[in-house]
Amino acid sequence: MHTAANSAAPPAGPGQASPGQVWAHVGQAFTPQDYDVVILGAGRMGSVLAFYLRQLAPRLRLLLLEEGGLPNEDGATLLAPGVWTTWGVPQDRRAQATWTREQLHTAFGDISFQTRPLIELFAAGGPDRSPTADALAPFPDALALVDVAALPFARVDSGAATYRPGALALAAAQMAVKAGADLMLNARAHAALTPQASGGLVTIERLSVTNTHQIVVHETHRLRAATLVLALGADGPHAAEHDLGLHTTHARAYRQTPRLNAPSSDDTPVLRAAGLTLRPQNGGFTLIPAVHHRDPHGYTPTGGHLTGVPTGLRRETLEDLVALMEALPPLGTGALGLGRSISDVPGAWLALPGGRADGLPLHQRLADGVHLLLGGPHADTLGLAVAHDLAAAVAGREHRPWQDEDEPAR
Template sequence: MSGHVINRADQELPQSRYDIVVIGGGVLGLAAAFYLRKFAPARRVLVVEQGGIPSEEGETHFSPALHHHFFPDEGDRRRARWWSAVLADFQHESGVSVALKNVFSRVRYVTSEPSGVEIARADPAAFRLAKAAEFRGTMVEKFVTFDDDAWLAVDPDGGYGNAEAAALHYGHGAVALGADLCLNARAAIDRSGEVRLDRLTINNRMQIETARQTRVQTGMLILAGGAATGALIEHQLGELNPFQRYYAQFPRIDHAPGFSLAEDGSLDCPVVSTGDFTFRPHLDGALVIPSALPPDPDGYKPTGGRLMGVNVGLRKELITRLVNRMESIPAFTLPTLNLGKTCGNLRGAWEALTPARRPEFRRVPDLDAYALVGGSHGFSLGPAVALELAARLAGRDDLPWD
């Protein structure tokens, strides 16, 4: 039987006790709920999300969702392959059809990174090594400068996805399998095994306020609050927080003369990675995706910097990196490079950083709770890690990629 979606503050929850409460309705929390119901249909599961589905607050909303298979760890490559198969037919995986259909654009992923080239060399059946000369005269040349003899690694199954579409599939799929979903409810936790829900509403001054509070008993908690998970652990449970975060930003290169477009009007270009910057088509232009910065200190407030005496939205550390690469990345000299006038009008979001810089779940000490955090590869590898957590809680050890 389907679960319930509770989205108004005056709606009662169908139950006051759940076996598992998942805090956070981003792609990882929803994937965990989906696989929990799939593997252990007798367990009562509730997902609590402070916004809607897809939420406009978390990492999933802002993620450029790059996906490739250049992972040094063989197990991660298998997880990424499994995810590629899911992305190719999400309706089959989730059992539901959702309105956002463009869940993955398989445009190829080209990297000049030595580690990627090494992985491609070791596995010629999965990847292709190409002499850089092959890309002369193509869009790739706008994003990376190379000698003709240099090797580039090509992942034919790579590209970029739509993390929100994936979250929607998992969300609808979880409800179809019987999970309850409580939206517009901010969860607070302590060590009692009880979750307090601030049921949110919008007042007539268009401010979000708490309409009422609801308490839910749970046997197990999954903390999947994205970049907020560290604060949940530290401030609400008083545990040392293993997760950090930094404020990520993505400038856009708007359409420029010489940019070629595919039939659907999007930039006709694979994802191109140079290591510290990756470029992906975004409508008729490209998104610039810097690799992760070091963690920001507590209390850091995102602010823009100054470039050649002009205020821009891009933060100082990324301006420095961009200036250092101006000679080797032709697109950085285009007049259509859009760094925003202020931080607020440049696309950006808090990104969780895990200690190993890959998605993970870990037990919160002395509590029936797991933290489930994506971090930098949370789109590519996170759903597999959510599935692993669900399988562990359901007592299963057969994983679909093994």
């Protein structure tokens, strides 16, 4: 990624857009100008939206703003599971999920995309379930995690896949810049509605760090966006209400992703039991607990206690893991990273579209030319399609690539 506003770049070829500008730090001068589209937030959803907009509407001047130092630096994108599966996806959204899988596989370079079975374990039999011992027989490292007597049945999604959402966000942002989008990092943005006009006004606070490691506002700029998109993840609904005065029904929950230091390899399947997902990663497992409900306004994550000892896991997550310790014995050993305080366990706020723990990704028109873009629990499987749908709407396109040619546009 370019690190200077006017860094040297190879000239664009015939018919190609010139690369956009990148302002990575306050030492690079910025002269405000109005943009056709401004996207607040360069996580997965915002960066992918910018990428698709450059494909569908290259004539539009586009600015992508990110408070952090890189589009994949922290937050829900970095800690997202990165597990693609059609489980939990309504039938009428399956075509979007399939299209998203193909995009993940082919459109963004190396994001560690890999077909990897997802095996869900059950205490009772049911449709499409087979003996756990048979399902896990080809995977001895996964079988070693499970008490087969406690979870004797399994179902398998052999078409599931894993990838790195953080790598996706970075690749999409880089490709958008290469195609002509501008990107500003270390910039906190606030939006306001434009009276009697579509779009909004954006106040940009360029941030710097003092010698004592304090983050301060170095300079402030204001510009107008004909189309404004809030792609701020779990902070998006709050920004809509606080900055724009527009109430939404969306919510958020704090999800932690503790580490289980049990051996895994590139061939280890993803496991799921009672809503807990065990995602093979970096030679061990990242645990993705189920989200049961929205967290109330003002909730501050705190660690719970296990046998009187403080841990870094929030109480609800700790209770879920304790309930599974007999069925998944390694959870009851030192292999589970409990931490001593909340800061010891990776966690981030997750958007809950519609306030639902199983809410599907969506984009919502808040006002003329102002949109909210949310990923949420199913962003791994449907996020790209929803971002593309918004990009197509902004570009004035009717057709969607997951539609049959003879199917009317949605």
